Amino acid sequence: MFKFIDLQKKCCLTCQYFKGARRVEVIGRQTFIDYGNPQGACGVFNNTPRLINDPANATSFCRYKRWIELPD
DSSP states (O other), X not given: OEEEOOTTSOBGGGBTTEESSEEEEEETTEEEEEESOSEEEETTTTTEEEETXXXXXXXXXXXXXXXXXXXX
16 A cells, blocks of 8 residues: 555545545554555546546546545
8 A cells, every 4th residue: 555645735535536445544643545546536527537646626527525534
């Protein structure tokens, strides 16, 4: 698995609608998103393939909503 630390970044991996293997993981004082694949799918637009780091609101169909499992 891979670790993503920039939890404030508005990208596909931090979006509620992203479909892919991911979970929140805390190591010491750091919180990460642990993900298994650098690609997933957008659940808003017919499961369009998206890379985890694709920026939110880069396309007209994007309805970015922060993933509810992330800490505030």
